[in-house]
Amino acid sequence: GAGVSQSPSNKVTEKGKDVELRCDPISGHTALYWYRQSLGQGLEFLIYFQGNSAPDKSGLPSDRFSAERTGGSVSTLTIQRTQQEDSAVYLCASSFIAGGTDTQYFGPGTRLTVL
Amino acid sequence: AQSVSQHNHHVILSEAASLELGCNYSYGGTVNLFWYVQYPGQHLQLLLKYFSGDPLVKGIKGFEAEFIKSKFSFNLRKPSVQWSDTAEYFCAVYGGSQGNLIFGKGTKLSVKP
Numbered sequence: 270g271a272g273v274s275q276s277p278s279n280k281v282t283e284k285g286k287d288v289e290l291r292c293d294p295i296s297g298h299t300a301l302y303w304y305r306q307s308l309g310q311g312l313e314f315l316i317y318f319q320g321n322s323a324p325d326k327s328g329l330p331s332d333r334f335s336a337e338r339t340g341g342s343v344s345t346l347t348i349q350r351t352q353q354e355d356s357a358v359y360l361c362a363s364s365f366i367a368g369g370t371d372t373q374y375f376g377p378g379t380r381l382t383v384l
Numbered sequence: 385a386q387s388v389s390q391h392n393h394h395v396i397l398s399e400a401a402s403l404e405l406g407c408n409y410s411y412g413g414t415v416n417l418f419w420y421v422q423y424p425g426q427h428l429q430l431l432l433k434y435f436s437g438d439p440l441v442k443g444i445k446g447f448e449a450e451f452i453k454s455k456f457s458f459n460l461r462k463p464s465v466q467w468s469d470t471a472e473y474f475c476a477v478y479g480g481s482q483g484n485l486i487f488g489k490g491t492k493l494s495v496k497p
Contacts, residue, residue: 273427300483311489312474317482325482360428367483370416370435375428 273376275361281382282351290346290379294363301344307357319367351383386411388475390488397465398496405460405491407475416478417458419449423471467497
């Protein structure tokens with residue numbers, strides 16, 4: 270596609286519900302990243318995929334967070350039993366290859382509000 | 385662990401004023417450095433990046449940044465800002481093994497017409 274797309278653009282949920290956030294990277298990009306942007310916290314790295322594999326999940330803030338990527342393309346970030354502190358904008362980025370020399374292209378984000 | 389500091393939280397300028405936004409990183413070895421911009425209601429876009437070579441890097445929309453290794457700095461500059469430069473600016477450094485970027489907390493720039 271022309272750019273990284275994410276859905277939904279906005280999600281309002283009640284505390285304790287599960288949510289799924291979707292990212293569709295740029296076609297041909299093998300690396301995919303999830304970040305979280307909170308007020309006052311800046312951009313926080315969550316997890317990275319090279320192909321379908323996530324080598325290190327230690328950036329996820331709690332075991333309520335999980336992510337998967339299938340077919341080397343679309344990725345889903347799932348938050349179980351949402352809490353108010355999960356409210357943030359969740360950003361997805363992709364790059365052709367993993368590594369600092371390749372530009373990461375960001376999607377528009379999903380704004381999650383947990384009531 | 386690598387970290388990035390942006391000194392200014394909010395900068396307010398009049399049109400045609402010169403801009404310099406500070407960015408310092410903590411790691412002293414080889415670094416890959418980036419400036420991203422987020423215009424109101426839009427997604428993060430790359431302004432410029434430095435990997436090696438000429439420490440003065442030119443980006444889009446008249447922006448440039450200078451890598452000064454001895455000062456661990458990568459400040460963003462523009463000689464004359466426009467109202468359309470109103471946005472939030474993020475400095476970032478490549479974090480390493482996971483390919484992730486480490487971002488500063490951002491500087492909000494407001495340009496008065």
